[in-house]
Amino acid sequence: MTAPLMPRATAVWLVENTTLTFRQISDFCEIHELEIQAIADGDVSSNIMGLSPIDNNQLTWEEIHRCEADSTANLVANVLERNVKEKNAKAKKMLSPSQRNDKPSAIAWVIKNYPQLSDSQICKLIGTTKPTIEAIRNGTHRESANIRPKNPVIIGLTSEKELDEAISLAQARLEKANAPKKKATKKKATKKTAKKAVAKKTTKKTTAKKAKEKAAVKKAPKKAAKKTAPKKAAKKATTKKTSSKKKTAAKKKTTKKAAE
Numbered sequence: 001m002t003a004p005l006m007p008r009a010t011a012v013w014l015v016e017n018t019t020l021t022f023r024q025i026s027d028f029c030e031i032h033e034l035e036i037q038a039i040a041d042g043d044v045s046s047n048i049m050g051l052s053p054i055d056n057n058q059l060t061w062e063e064i065h066r067c068e069a070d071s072t073a074n075l076v077a078n079v080l081e082r083n084v085k086e087k088n089a090k091a092k093k094m095l096s097p098s099q100r101n102d103k104p105s106a107i108a109w110v111i112k113n114y115p116q117l118s119d120s121q122i123c124k125l126i127g128t129t130k131p132t133i134e135a136i137r138n139g140t141h142r143e144s145a146n147i148r149p150k151n152p153v154i155i156g157l158t159s160e161k162e163l164d165e166a167i168s169l170a171q172a173r174l175e176k177a178n179a180p181k182k183k184a185t186k187k188k189a190t191k192k193t194a195k196k197a198v199a200k201k202t203t204k205k206t207t208a209k210k211a212k213e214k215a216a217v218k219k220a221p222k223k224a225a226k227k228t229a230p231k232k233a234a235k236k237a238t239t240k241k242t243s244s245k246k247k248t249a250a251k252k253k254t255t256k257k258a259a260e
Contacts, residue, residue, distance in 0.1 A: 004058045004077065008039075008049050013050030015040045020075070021066050028059075028075040030098045101130055102155045107136050109149035116170040125158045125166055150223055205227060 004010045007029040014025045015036065022040070026033040026105040038044035058077055067073045106126050109115060111133070121128045135141040152158045 004029060004053055005056060005097075008045050008053035009048050010053050010058070011036055011039055013044055014047050016050055016062055017052075020064070021071050024067055024071070024073070024075055028077075086201050099155060099157060102150055103157065104136055104141060104143055104147045106134070106146050106149040106152035106155055106157050108132055109151055111137055112149050114167055114170070115164055116174055118173075119168065121166045121170065125162060126152055127157065 008031065011025050011029040011031055014020055022033045022036040025031075026036045050061070054061060054064075059075065060078065063075060067075050099201055107122060107128060110122055110125070117125075119133050122128065122133055123130060132141070136144070136147065141147065153163060155158045178215060192254075
């Protein structure tokens with residue numbers, strides 16, 4: 001339950017005009033029981049004028065009489081007071097002092113559980129400022145030692161629907177931000193693989209050319225030897241023919257001389 005508007009003034013009125021116990025008043029106003037006792041003794045809030053929760057439509061006399069008859073019962077606020085979002089909408093989002101005091105705790109809860117939310121989203125959800133969020137995040141807030149994370153939905157600063165919408169928007173923003181990085185890495189990988197493939201092709205071509213050149217070098221002397229061999233054989237045949245012709249001519253000459 002959230003505290004009523006002006007809880008100390010309401011506590012002063014309840015102490016002066018009802019027979020409720022200190023515990024019942026402290027639970028309803030969200031003020032420590034010892035402070036309620038000090039208000040009753042006149043030590044605290046003596047200069048505060050009491051504010052009737054009945055006139056503010058926060059309580060009814062029937063509810064007060066019910067709790068006066070049973071000291072173990074707790075005061076239950078009217079429907080409009082319990083429905084904080086509806087009351088804030090009708091009262092132009094006027095918050096109770098306890099809700100305003102719980103804003104740092106709500107900010108700490110959101111930062112802890114949903115760090116993906118931007119400062120502007122937190123400002124819209126809770127109704128705070130960016131310097132306050134930064135101070136709570138860095139631990140430089142004046143109430144840092146006393147801040148305890150509290151769910152803003154339970155406190156009544158926002159609705160669960162609004163919180164879910166903000167989380168989904170933040171998640172979509174993160175996915176969009178991460179998407180181009182993945183594409184860039186894929187492009188880089190494809191470029192590297194293409195370069196490797198080109199390098200492999202060039203190396204294969206160079207090795208093939210070298211192999212062809214070596215084979216050509218090996219084949220060249222054999223072909224030359226094959227070409228020179230028939231030439232030598234032809235020369236030998238021609239020399240044999242000339243020598244045989246010379247011999248026959250010499251024999252003819254000798255036979256002619258002998259006949260003479």
